[in-house]
Amino acid sequence: MTNEYLPLIAKIEEVKEQTKGIRTFVFSIGKDTDFSYKAGQFIMLSVFGFGEGAFSPSSFPVKDGKIEVTIARVGKLTTRLFEMERGARVGIRGAFGNGFDLERVRGRDILLVAGGIGMGALKPLLEALLLDRNLFGRIDLLFGTRTPSDMPFKEDLELWEKSELLKIKTTVDSPDGNWKGDVGFVSLLLDEYKTDAGKTTAFVCGPPQMLPSVFERLLAKGFNTNQIITSLERHMKCGIGFCGHCRINENYVCTDGPVFSYDEIERMERKL
Structure with a gap:
């Protein structure tokens, strides 16, 4: 059984400058690694020594063992990520959440x-x-x-x-x-x-x-x-519905979402 708390080790393969303060990171996780995701799911990305955050892949599907994640520099974790160069290692857990239902x-x-x-x-x-x-x-x-x-x-x-x-x-x-x-x-x-x-x-x-x-x-x-x-964007810590940081009443954004329809959001808001 896969340990959901244990990250895969990924390497920064390429960094694409999108705008001032937004970059797309191409992470290599290895061609033989069993990793996939649905559009709309998210990953937990670790910058070792600085923490972990939830991010949505910005490409689909996994190609040649690589995924893209587009990130805005907004805090300590992402600032450190922006300082890292090609070849640096990060951790990836997931994918988590429901994704878009095609x-x-x-x-x-x-x-x-x-x-x-x-x-x-x-x-x-x-x-x-x-x-x-x-x-x-x-x-x-x-x-x-x-x-x-x-x-x-x-x-x-x-x-x-x-x-x-x-x-x-x-x-x-x-x-x-x-x-x-x-x-x-x-x-x-x-x-x-x-x-x-x-x-x-x-x-x-x-x-x-x-x-x-x-x-x-x-x-x-x-x-x-x-x-x-x-x-929905919420402050997600674990990605698996354990810590409760993303809970809205009985719903956990990390497991019940992050993709919701408008009527589902309305029902959640009525219970607040």
């Missing part, structure tokens, strides 16, 4: 709404959808950041646009002189978004202050509450 949305149209680094959590979902593109209907991505320089995954966005497998709209709060996209909060893109809400599932991920306005507009467009899906 079987449930087969044949449906898909809307992805991402803000900032929240795109990192939806990127593996999008890559999983594109691997079986014929199983799903129309796919739309609405992606917003504060400024053009704050937008991660620019190369991926270009490749997706060229593929013509989905439609993409990007927006920024504060444009520069070279910006040619929309201007304003990502939620405003929904005002012009036309879809049959009854056959569309929306996946939403971004900063907490973004979510209420996105949810409000989706509901106004007729989306069913069980077809609005998001990934």
Whole structure:
């Protein structure tokens, strides 16, 4: 039986600069290592001597024994990680959580709404959808950041646009002189978004202050509450429902989530 507390030892294979303060780390865990995950699951990443934190892989699936994790520098753990160089060792536990249920949305149209680094959590979902593109209907991505320089995954966005497998709209709060996209909060893109809400599932991920306005507009467009899906962020310590740090009433975000539908979140909030 695998010890859920014992991490795999992984090596930093490559570091990709996304924006100032956001980097994608490519971790090598070995081609022969039995490690896999569903889009939407998370890992516990250890920086030895500094601690452990929960992060979502930003690529799908595991390729040649490597996974990507996109991380913002926001505290001691991530600051130390940003100081580490290629070849340095870290620990990885998991994967944990429920992940996105792709079987449930087969044949449906898909809307992805991402803000900032929240795109990192939806990127593996999008890559999983594109691997079986014929199983799903129309796919739309609405992606917003504060400024053009704050937008991660620019190369991926270009490749997706060229593929013509989905439609993409990007927006920024504060444009520069070279910006040619929309201007304003990502939620405003929904005002012009036309879809049959009854056959569309929306996946939403971004900063907490973004979510209420996105949810409000989706509901106004007729989306069913069980077809609005998001990934909750909580301070997770163990990843297996033991420590209780991520508990919301009887729900543990690390085991019952982190992926929840809007109606599930409503039920949890009513019990608070």
